[in-house]
């Protein structure tokens with residue numbers, strides 16, 4: 001990759017030495033081949049593969065836990081039966097119920113495996129989709145990608161999140177707590193304190209309602225266990241018992257603010273995205289930001305900017321306004337007439353008035369006009385033979 | 394990036410999942426078989442006073458067997474292997490792909506959702522996805538897009554062209570004839586030519602000639618060679634395939650006309666020929682890898698990413714995203730500007746004005762040596778260029 005060299009030896013030398021030695025012309029960069037560009041762009045697709053996988057993994061884990069528990073309880077059921085003095089009829093009845101329980105288990109196993117297989121297929125389809133991208137169909141692939149970004153392919157997962165978010169907005173923690181319980185091991189592994197924060201909020205709500213006894217009971221049961229790791233925060237919040245919800249004490253006023261619920265929503269979003277390997281920001285915004293910066297030039301904001309530039313549109317200009325401009329290391333000249341790139345194949349030619357156009361466009365014009373060319377921007381007419389080539393390194 | 398290693402890692406997961414499933418299945422089968430067997434022995438043994446002992450011994454056998462087989466342990470072993478694969482796969486993904494593309498995101502920039510929604514709705518309309526666009530507008534509560542009607546008209550024209558009906562396209566092109574000429578587009582002639590060829594294909598030479606006289610001859614000034622070819626093809630119109638003019642049968646002729654019509658139609662609307670949203674997102678796809686690499690390299694250095702005015706790294710977008718001429722002085726590496734315009738020296742090499750000033754010691758020297766060739770450059774002969 002190219003990183004802007006902070007100092008450029010050659011250039012510095014030329015700028016300071018009075019008689020510069022001839023420096024070799026800087027080689028124009030080989031435009032990163034389309035193939036490596038494609039490979040690089042595929043690397044952006046982590047989320048596309050990760051999200052359905054996390055879904056799949058969750059299903060596998062849940063199923064497995066369930067079957068392990070069931071098998072274990074059937075085995076110990078037989079053991080208990082063998083160690084007890086039940087009559088023959090009772091034994092028969094109990095064994096029969098175990099048999100039908102196993103029957104149900106077989107059915108559930110079948111169902112569970114079907115779900116797992118479907119999710120595995122989805123993961124695999126995504127990998128195949130990445131594999132299907134090649135240089136030939138890149139335009140088409142990019143179009144699909146855009147639709148994918150707009151469509152939110154993993155919408156079912158977002159539904160799960162929305163339920164919790166809506167509940168939190170209604171100041172209910174129950175569904176968020178259920179979500180925490182469902183993902184207990186993983187949250188623990190990432191040292192998440194989201195559940196602790198939910199508990200604290202519930203505690204604060206009890207204090208707000210002036211149910212102090214209840215608050216203390218609740219605190220003992222749900223808040224105290226976090227003391228080992230989060231003592232300082234715990235003390236801070238539990239001390240609310242000494243304050244009224246209308247307190248003016250700045251340290252405690254904040255805790256009673258309803259805005260705290262929005263903080264919880266934000267935290268949930270963060271935890272949720274982390275769990276599924278998703279970015280917090282909408283993918284579209286991430287791509288738009290990067291693209292707008294790379295396209296942002298001072299020319300885009302000028303009047304008469306070509307309509308082909310997205311920055312010629314008011315809406316795109318507004319979005320791009322706070323973003324950095326693009327940076328170019330090498331000259332890239334576009335012919336004003338033909339909009340084609342001017343390079344060694346189609347070199348730039350200079351009119352006597354200093355205006356530059358591509359050889360191809362000027363030649364075409366001269367052929368139609370008995371060797372004369374007209375400058376489209378100034379109206380100057382001159383002979384094709386009056387043109388001189390410019391060398392851009 | 395190795396898609397293969399991703400695939401392999403996933404295959405391992407899927408494989409272990411299948412194994413774990415068959416293990417569980419096997420164990421459930423075994424449990425139910427053994428219990429059913431014990432049940433039938435107990436049920437079929439004659440009922441007598443010592444059956445209490447009898448059925449207990451049967452149960453003891455089953456219990457003993459379960460202890461020996463240890464089904465729960467077996468499940469745990471299978472799970473352990475599956476778990477290893479499940480943990481490995483995300484690691485492979487993280488290694489092969491970019492796990493967090495938001496690292497190159499400026500969090501202090503909030504996009505106006507209203508503008509983004511307008512852009513999205515506009516995208517749906519210009520792709521001809523009118524139902525989705527309407528749906529989107531209804532859901533987000535945005536106001537109707539002003540461009541919708543125009544795009545509907547464009548898709549009506551394109552749809553007709555797909556069915557080889559050129560009338561709506563021609564009608565539009567003729568009524569915008571002057572504007573098309575101004576935009577240097579030969580769309581009108583192209584459409585007339587296609588129509589001419591359609592008539593000729595129908596073996597109706599006379600009608601084709603009439604059509605050419607009426608509609609095509611007027612383009613003789615600008616496109617005589619094309620017109621000559623077109624008319625000559627009449628001589629072979631019973632077997633164009635084997636003629637020097639077989640190109641006139643190519644479907645590319647139609648595809649290109651469709652493309653040109655889309656481009657011109659959009660341009661007259663004041664829109665780009667490609668959707669600006671897809672241009673920007675594709676440019677973003679090319680830019681993000683470069684930015685992310687840069688962020689990784691610079692991870693330990695302090696970089697005020699949130700407040701920079703210019704990207705810290707150059708991004709080479711593909712040619713189609715090059716909308717403006719950019720001149721970078723090969724010596725100072727600075728982009729030219731109104732204050733620092735590009736200047737051509739007598740040898741034809743181009744530098745920017747500030748560099749030339751420095752090399753001539755602000756004009757105190759009347760000549761200097763070109764850094765790229767042996768020419769002695771006369772300062773008075775340097776002239777400003779306009780790209």
Ligand SMILES: [Zn+2]
Pocket residue numbers: 738740741742763764765766767768
């Ligand atoms: Zn030179």
